Amino acid sequence: MPATTDKIEKETVIEALPARVWRALADPAEFGTWFGVRIDGEFTPGARVVGTITTPGYEHLTFEMVIEEMEEERLFAYRWHPYAIDPDVDYSTEPMTRVEIRLEASGSSATRLKIVESGFDQIPAARRAEAFRMNDGGWTEQLKNIVRHVTTQ
Numbered sequence: 001m002p003a004t005t006d007k008i009e010k011e012t013v014i015e016a017l018p019a020r021v022w023r024a025l026a027d028p029a030e031f032g033t034w035f036g037v038r039i040d041g042e043f044t045p046g047a048r049v050v051g052t053i054t055t056p057g058y059e060h061l062t063f064e065m066v067i068e069e070m071e072e073e074r075l076f077a078y079r080w081h082p083y084a085i086d087p088d089v090d091y092s093t094e095p096m097t098r099v100e101i102r103l104e105a106s107g108s109s110a111t112r113l114k115i116v117e118s119g120f121d122q123i124p125a126a127r128r129a130e131a132f133r134m135n136d137g138g139w140t141e142q143l144k145n146i147v148r149h150v151t152t153q
Contacts, residue, residue, distance in 0.1 A: 005132055007118035010139045014111045016150045018073040018103050021111045024150050025076045025101055034149035035142060037063045045070055049078075060087060066096070076101045082123065083131035083138075095122040097135075113146070115139050 014021055024030045028039035028049070036055035041047060044067060051063040061084075069077040079096035097119040106112040117139065120132045 005128070006121040007116055008120075008132070008136050008139055009114070009116050010143055011112065011114045012143045012147060013106050014113055014147050014150050015109065016111055017109060018105055018111045021103055021113060021146070021150055022073040022076075024146055024153075025103075026070060026072075030149070030153075034145040036145070039063075043067050043070065043076075058085070061085060062087075065099075068098070074103055082117070082120070083127070083134040094124060095119060097123070113143070115143070 024034060026043055028041065028043055031037075031043070032039045032051065032054070036058075037051045037053050039049060039051040041049040041051075043049065047067045049065050049067060053059055053061040053063050065078040065080045067078050069075055077098060077100045079098050081091040081094055082097045084091040097117050099115065099117045102114045102116075104112045104114075117135060120128055120135075123131055
């Protein structure tokens with residue numbers, strides 16, 4: 001059991017410069033490639049971005065995020081509804097969690113990437129534990145995806 005149920009923290013080092021990792025985060029087409037979503041719109045602070053999940057088995061789902069902060073080669077932060085997988089449920093009345101992806105140079109040619117998703121304690125109790133569990137596992141996979149994407153593109 002994690003020490004906290006309010007936030008997920010994941011970290012990795014990618015053998016690529018921060019500029020390359022930043023492009024994989026900040027460019028909607030690149031983000032969608034490794035994240036498994038087709039994005040409609042641009043990533044700019046304040047923007048509500050909508051897309052379609054492309055991961056097999058989830059193509060019927062809509063992806064939505066609100067971009068909060070973008071500091072080039074340092075921070076990409078957004079809000080979303082975690083583990084919102086039931087197309088018959090209106091998640092819009094629920095609080096969103098905040099995802100912060102931070103970049104930091106690591107040595108001369110690598111980047112430390114840290115993901116923190118917080119705000120799970122505000123999610124309705126009936127789905128909080130499952131949303132936390134699924135996103136915890138999901139971020140583990142997404143770290144692998146972005147590493148693979150950045151180091152093979």
